[in-house]
Amino acid sequence: MAIPLLQLALDNVSLEDALESTRILAPELDVIEAGTVLMTTAGTQALRALRALYPDHIIVSDIKVADAGGLLAKVMIGESGANWMTVICAAPIATFETALAEARKHPKGDIQAELFGNWTFEEAVEWRKIGIKQAIYHRGRDAQAAGQTWGDTDIKKIAKLADMGFEVSVTGGLEISDLKLFKGIPVKAFIAGRTLRDAPDPIAEARGFKEEMHKWWS
């Protein structure tokens, strides 16, 4: 089973602040994500800066597209340097279809279904049918703050998605000690934001994540 990728979520309010994080952490990362907060404050400038600085990393535009899938895939992937773009589970199937069709025009271009809020496995079947292969299982920060923790329900859903053929990335207040909960599941990427960025020693924290992944996925 492949070692999961390590993805940094840049949910900074300013691009400058985000670049301070990537300056330190980029060598430890596989995937750099311009988070929803950063995208709605800095716009595509964030993607263009990240692509210029990190030509070899996978770059994600986490804008949780709800509509205008094709147009936004063209802007984010075709014109601004992102590889992957997220589409929110609440979006109509036409949005997934148009986004995916556009993403596929570009090398390494792909669409990730963002499983946030209400979604059903019936919908997930539809996404697979039209060719969506990536999904992000998301425990939201407001939900975390309200006291939700990782549980058996989460793990079972993630395993079921993997069984359906999804490459599942996992995010939402992940700590190093959480990773073993997902062992046995072919996780695509573990996504961490403030846990990495705000760690006393971000590089040590990132290496801690990777060591733990090697331990359970080697």
Next chain:
Amino acid sequence: MAIPLLQLALDNVSLEDALESTRILAPELDVIEAGTVLMTTAGTQALRALRALYPDHIIVSDIKVADAGGLLAKVMIGESGANWMTVICAAPIATFETALAEARKHPKGDIQAELFGNWTFEEAVEWRKIGIKQAIYHRGRDAQAAGQTWGDTDIKKIAKLADMGFEVSVTGGLEISDLKLFKGIPVKAFIAGRTLRDAPDPIAEARGFKEEMHKWWS
């Protein structure tokens, strides 16, 4: 019954393009919306430019927030000049709560529940309970392209939301001839994007919208 407001959705890819539309249309408008596409390309620069140019208009940041409600309300409303910010129906209740608490710190600050994709009236009851009073009923552009039209189901849902105390704005490929479908419902705002922007004579089109509203809501 109050005359509905006229809202222009700026779903342009570039801020320059959006400003060309507002230069022409602003005097005819009550509400100017920085759409999701514009927000994810230009970021908060779009809001700051609109606020500087149109100090008396209501400005909406349509970012369809799914998480980090309080932080994004602070950035969009507190710091960038928006009055209203949209929160997607798929967001957890904590996101609505934190966004609303922050929005209320600012004069005219408010949160709009964006009814896009799957949502239930049970959820709508929860939103009302925590004090959300605005909702946007949205027929998506990808759904439109797939052939969905305004129907009785839409009208009945909008009327029910109004009965629940929501101030409902309506959007999604609206034509002037559609407005009468909503007569008898206290619509907060009719939102039009390309129908106005791409009209042969945008001012005449905007005035056509307003005449039709006066006809059915006077």
